[in-house]
Amino acid sequence: MAHRDVVLLLGAPGAGKGTQARFLAGVLGVPHVASGDLLREHRRSGTYLGQAAQAYMDRGDLVPDALVIDMIIERLDHPDADRGVLLDGFPRTRAQAEALDERLLSLGTRVRSALYLEVPQPILVDRLADRWMCPGCQATYHVRFARPDVEGKCDVCGETLFQRADDRREVVDNRVAVYLRDTLPVIEYYTRSTTLQRVDGDQEIYAVRAELCIGLGGVVTGRRRARWHVFIAHTATAPGGATGRTLCGKLVHTNSNRQFGTLSAFAETPCRACRHKLHPHRKPPVDTTIA
Numbered sequence: 001m002a003h004r005d006v007v008l009l010l011g012a013p014g015a016g017k018g019t020q021a022r023f024l025a026g027v028l029g030v031p032h033v034a035s036g037d038l039l040r041e042h043r044r045s046g047t048y049l050g051q052a053a054q055a056y057m058d059r060g061d062l063v064p065d066a067l068v069i070d071m072i073i074e075r076l077d078h079p080d081a082d083r084g085v086l087l088d089g090f091p092r093t094r095a096q097a098e099a100l101d102e103r104l105l106s107l108g109t110r111v112r113s114a115l116y117l118e119v120p121q122p123i124l125v126d127r128l129a130d131r132w133m134c135p136g137c138q139a140t141y142h143v144r145f146a147r148p149d150v151e152g153k154c155d156v157c158g159e160t161l162f163q164r165a166d167d168r169r170e171v172v173d174n175r176v177a178v179y180l181r182d183t184l185p186v187i188e189y190y191t192r193s194t195t196l197q198r199v200d201g202d203q204e205i206y207a208v209r210a211e212l213c214i215g216l217g218g219v220v221t222g223r224r225r226a227r228w229h230v231f232i233a234h235t236a237t238a239p240g241g242a243t244g245r246t247l248c249g250k251l252v253h254t255n256s257n258r259q260f261g262t263l264s265a266f267a268e269t270p271c272r273a274c275r276h277k278l279h280p281h282r283k284p285p286v287d288t289t290i291a
């Protein structure tokens, strides 16, 4: 079994991991595996693991490494993870990172990319205090930054939204402290292995999404070079020598003689379909030119 696309989404509580993960997992074509969501699922179904994890989660402490590592390694063995996974919230300690590397090495692969969402601390607290979640599909909403279409209901599956018990102020403070103590060393660990890509998470949700996509591929011209497309590389090759697929669905080949560009080039003359994928709520610009 080869895990080709093992991509990590790292960041503090409230950095936006869950918000971005659903989209990224979709464009990579791999399952979104979130350790927090899996643990909450275990709690709901009352398994031994769920019961063991409860007190730690309620305090905002980390669940012991041995339990979480076994849970994730077991999840990686599911057939839907054959092509890879997008890991959200794991690894969170150095021991977890080493266990993951070891497991991937035994499968003949390694982490393709560790995407790190950087967000200043005061903003995290603000985001979590007003977050609402869907119990059905785990989609996240925010009172100001990501409102659902119908108040209190999930846009995706219609379930009634709830607030997480560990989003209370005093628990959030502990979660952030635990993050600084135990998880920052993980960021350092991936910096050393050069798979780390820092992304400014303190921007509009769709701007963060665009940067993350570019971290996994880049920007290319269309065949007739009129517009720029965002593409996701199939493997971790650098732009200039990549194959992949644009968000609007076209294949990109290394030998296609295309020009590679930047996010600002895309912002100036974007492919509308690619931009719509990144930002579906944005209305297409009104064409004011007189024919």
Ligand code: AP5
Binding pocket: 011, 012, 013, 014, 015, 016, 017, 018, 019, 020, 035, 036, 037, 039, 056, 057, 058, 060, 061, 062, 063, 064, 065, 068, 088, 089, 090, 091, 092, 093, 096, 127, 128, 130, 131, 132, 140, 141, 142, 143, 145, 146, 166, 175, 201, 202, 203, 204, 205, 208
């Ligand atoms: P977990 O569920 O992983 O929580 P977390 O890491 O604390 O992160 P969150 O889910 O709170 O934040 P997020 O980054 O996903 O942000 P979101 O996208 O929702 O873990 C929970 C607990 O489980 C842990 O405390 C621990 O006990 C245990 N656990 C889990 N994994 C473990 C592990 N590996 N080892 C040991 N224990 C483990 O966004 C937050 C809000 O901001 C939303 O309202 C969203 O709409 C809004 N928002 C997002 N992006 C933006 C933006 N760009 N601008 C404005 N608002 C935004």
Ligand code: MG
Binding pocket: 017, 018, 019, 034, 036
């Ligand atoms: Mg989350």
Ligand code: ZN
Binding pocket: 134, 135, 136, 137, 138, 139, 154, 155, 156, 157, 158, 159
């Ligand atoms: Zn839902």
